[in-house]
Amino acid sequence: SAANGSHFRQQEIVVTRVLSSQWCRCLETAELLALGPVEPFAPLNSFFRDRSTRDAQTAKVRDFMRAQATPGVTVMVTHFVNIAALSDRNIASGAMVILRLNDQDALEIVGQITIQ
Template structure:
């Protein structure tokens, strides 16, 4: 019998292979706590928290695992923060499109409701047939699903008949 975490991971992989689902990935490891240093600028990665060497390796490992498992990513969206864009690009699953509604809801707390509404509209509008992969921040994923993923973890979700975004399962960063 599978344990709950493994069962959730198995359900997540099954959903992604079926297509039509949404994969919400928290950016890979970026040390330095929550948020960004004072005075950070989106147009200058040197002012932001960025991926560590482990974060870069984890992003590549996640992409490799998704390809190995036969997951077809139709669209790859990213928060405009450098650590998200870098995670998306390092996965090598296709071009990453910057989508401002997935911007950091922790840093932009006063915009959290608007960001979440915009993200919800994109997610509930996704019909597939393949997977929509979104690289964003933990606070955003928590606002959308109630889940608080680890760095590099993927929360696989589906839209319920009532329009709610429901977690199907989670995929951890592959062990190296």
């Protein structure tokens, strides 16, 4: 996590917000990134044990992204199932997916970062 945060700083990526699942391991990961104050954000909580919340949580994250007008990057620390629901991609633990909303209001994968 610290290496991922260091990568952001080395690349001079401006992070305006850091949001995290309320689960301890995500909050700890977000803190270790050291990219700014961490804001707990319930829609990022894992729905692995209760898939019935998947669509509602995913919609709330999309709505949040849609409403962003601030320049810069919002980092969201979440769980495998949440990332898969948002991106339709399975990624390795510790990897980061870079998403944006395109002109058709669909999430588009811009890149992926995996630091060894």
